[in-house]
Amino acid sequence: MKKHHLGLIIALTLILPLNACSQDRLEVKPHSKKMAVVSEKSDKPTIETLRQHLQELKKEIKHTIGSAGCTDTKQCSALPIGRKACGGPQSYLAYSSDNTDTTKLLELAKQHQQTSQIINQLTGAMSDCMIATPPVFICNNSRCEPG
Secondary structure (H helix, E strand, O other), X not given: OHHHHHHHHHHXXXXXXXXXXXXXXXXXXXXXXXXXXXXXXXXXXXXXXXXXXXHHHHHHHHHHHOOOXXXXXXXXXXXXXXXXXXXXXXXXXXXXXXXXXXXXXXXXXXXXXXXXXXXXXXHOOOOOOOOOOOOOEEEEOOEEXXX
């Protein structure tokens, strides 16, 4: 009887973590009502609707950044955008902490990263797996620009 319990405990130890992994899914949360990412035919987002959502998020990110106006280089930062299939951001955008709603911007960037990751998983995307280091941005002519 003890052997039976031991076998059950070992089986549960192996199965439960696998079950937890299968339930760990990313959700795509549209930022506004006009950005629907769910197909009308099903509850699952299609790759096309996810790509459209990604484009809308990038537009909103750029709108939130605006001109990236600055008066000092300390105000300039690098915002990671997207997600490579191997991990890490696809690129970076300059923004200024002086005139940007940073909380909103970081939330949009997080949604963009999550949507990129979902698309990568659904399409089986591959990438170069090179680590993209954040560029340095400086305040030049009252704008944050690559330094």
